[in-house]
Amino acid sequence: MTDKQAEILKNRIAVFFAWIAALLFFFPIFWMVLTSFKSEAQAIAIPPLLFFEPTLENYTEIQARTNYSQFAINSVITSFGGTLIALLIAIPSAYAMAFNPTRYTKDILMWMLSTKMLPAVGVLMPIYLISQKLGMLDSKIVLVVIYAMMNLPIVMLILFNYFREIPKEILEASRMDGTSTFNEIKDIVMPLAWGGIASTALLSIILCWNEAFWSIVLTTTEASTLTAFVASFQAPEGLFWAKVSAVSTLACAPIVVFGWLAQKQLVQGLTFGAVK
Amino acid sequence: MNRTLVRLLQAPSIILLLLWMIIPLSMTIYFSTIRYNLLYPERSGFIGLDNYRFFWTDPSFFPALTNTLVLVGSVLLITVVLGLAISILIDRPFKGRGIARVMLISPFFIMPTVSALVWKNMLMDPNNGLFAAFANALGMQPIEWLQDMPLFSIIIMVSWQWTPFAILIFMTSLQSQDKEQQEAATLDGAGFWSQFYNLTLPHLARPISIVILIQMIFHLAVFAEIFVTTSGGPGVQSTNLTYLIYIQSQQAFDVGVASAGGVFAIILANIVAIFLIRAVGKTLTV
Known part of the structure; x- marks a missing residue:
């Protein structure tokens, strides 16, 4: 492997870890937004749901109640x-x-x-x-x-x-x-x-x-x-x-x-x- | 523009800030020397340093002081190390870098009460939280985060919010680093650590010290995260000085003791502030 290739590989690894960090740091926010589109039952479901039928119910409820x-x-x-x-x-x-x-x-x-x-x-x-x-x-x-x-x-x-x-x-x-x-x-x-x-x-x-x-x-x-x-x-x-x-x-x-x-x-x- | 006008324009900001500082400060100092409890208005009078002694000998004082120092120290260590690592990782051109940056700094803009609730409920809850789900999936006993390691949980929450701050500052400083110098060093065969130690770290010395000082000011005053999640408990395991003083004033209604605590907090913050102001003063050209 030449120096150039080693350099490119090192770069790729760095970018990979940069994305891992970005995903980890953003995850709580993502999860919060996702939960806001669940029903209350889905929100506390075990195991946690990643895929579900989204609802806007929470948003209308908090405005109304x-x-x-x-x-x-x-x-x-x-x-x-x-x-x-x-x-x-x-x-x-x-x-x-x-x-x-x-x-x-x-x-x-x-x-x-x-x-x-x-x-x-x-x-x-x-x-x-x-x-x-x-x-x-x-x-x-x-x-x-x-x-x-x-x-x-x-x-x-x-x-x-x-x-x-x-x-x-x-x-x-x-x-x-x-x-x-x-x-x-x-x-x-x-x-x-x-x-x-x-x-x-x-x-x-x-x-x-x-x-x-x-x-x-x-x-x-x-x-x-x-x-x-x-x-x-x-x-x-x-x-x-x-x-x-x-x-x-x-x-x-x-x-x-x-x-x-x-x-x-x-x-x-x-x-x-x-x-x- | 004549001198009178210059003074006239400056006067409002100076006078208002002076009042904003002097009035509450002198009241705090005054209250700290008198007997003053909202529940017992009939007790009054000058009592010298008794409030300080009371605050000092309160069995919660020493744990609160230790918690404060542990909290500040741990968060600083985590945020600076992670901040350095991540800002170096991201300091190279790649596809989607702008998005990665935005994702990385977002937690800093989330309000502290929201971040506390998200961590407390959706992530750390021992029954329905995500961490518990992971633990269960791996066949392990879920951790009762806020019950068993309350201070550590708070440290995680605060670090999650403030690592992005360190990343933001370091990222900006790295952009002004001499890239040619780095390339030359690479050609000379200098490895990553050698470059990091000899080029990057000296370049970031100032931003690092600024990040540390600013964070110290904020972390000495951590409040909302504790208020929302553990209320300082169990016992006083996650009570810091700010929260202890809050309890004295809002639950014990003891103005005198709370004020003595306040004076203590002011002194502590000022020790840090002196260094920070010096560091800022160096860059300010008039």
Whole structure:
């Protein structure tokens, strides 16, 4: 066997194992989606069924018999709301820092990042008691505020990195023409950094959507998001595997697709810009 | 743009984050030094470090600390080793690579409560789960995963979610590796391990440290997986610090002790955070 052939063989083996890994990692998701199309009896059948007559019954049942859509709407409101607020605060700030850096700018950004490291459980009692005092336990507003603040440091850092890539000359030219700062952000910075802003928003939405600690602790029924709703199936009486699977599939599908679309940009956001 | 305007634009983010940090943090520290139980509102007053002592001497504290460290350590080991192996396997052109990539990173985007339920019910259930079916088919006794090895089960679930994260980061870094250098090394007769050790590993040193640090921050705070599957049990076998503090606050209603625990968790996270922030700071150019 020549070196070339050995190389090809080695490659084939690597690809084979890559596929094995991919199938193993994806399998639980595949199994969840598959189970969502089974009847409850088929879902717990022994031995487990790979082939069966698929039914949409679970999907219609959860729409009819649970408040699924309310929880889905709550998830949308809290994750989009939190993201929108974080962006509205971060865009002007990151813009000012990127184009007029001072010797404190880096320290400020690093400090912002450090607030992200504060473990939620460390501030559980104050947040819980403040929400209670304000009569806002089980309120979407509290979650929106928490999500906005939770993601603000990451959003700031990524946007800062994006804005810095915009050549300063472009801005200087527009300033000569007497453009106001607001218009400068709106007409020049935003369009140029649009891709960056969109992928930042996507990352923030993903993080909010999957957030489980605060949504479980601070909500009961009214403001519960999908993560908390799914968690409520932990009780033994909630042992309806097929229906749980249908709920889970619906809850995860949009975010998994978001994740696929944004995978390249996510790396920067997830590592706070440290891996590009 | 004048200086005032620059400051004005920066002010909201700085002020809001400052409030978001200072207010809860100082409240936690304050609560940790007073007698404060929601069930006994009549008991109050400054008690110094008693809450800390109470938290510290709680028979659950030491197991919870050990569980936390075992959980973080095991997940790190599994995710980094598997992440490295898989990202190297997939770092070559082949048909369907895009699909394989998507399949590999998907678990990272599944919400933690869903992944916990899927593992708990459909895979690990000792009666109707898939693993039990495999065991039965092989003529073995099915394992009662969550009953007999609760912490290990949680480690598996968390690793399943986070190995994709490591893969995603390593895969991206590998793309920037100098392929010509590798080819030259191959021509010089350098074997796989020698190349891995001398070229790939140094190239990935930074991403590996970042992946480790970020994961540590998240895994110190693992909550949903425990909440949904074992509720920390049996006994305290799968209780970590986060869950212990949650129990103190939401079931014992002891604000003081929970806050003392919270301060402890903050200190623990900050030890990691210092290193992470330094690592990030190195790449940030202002």
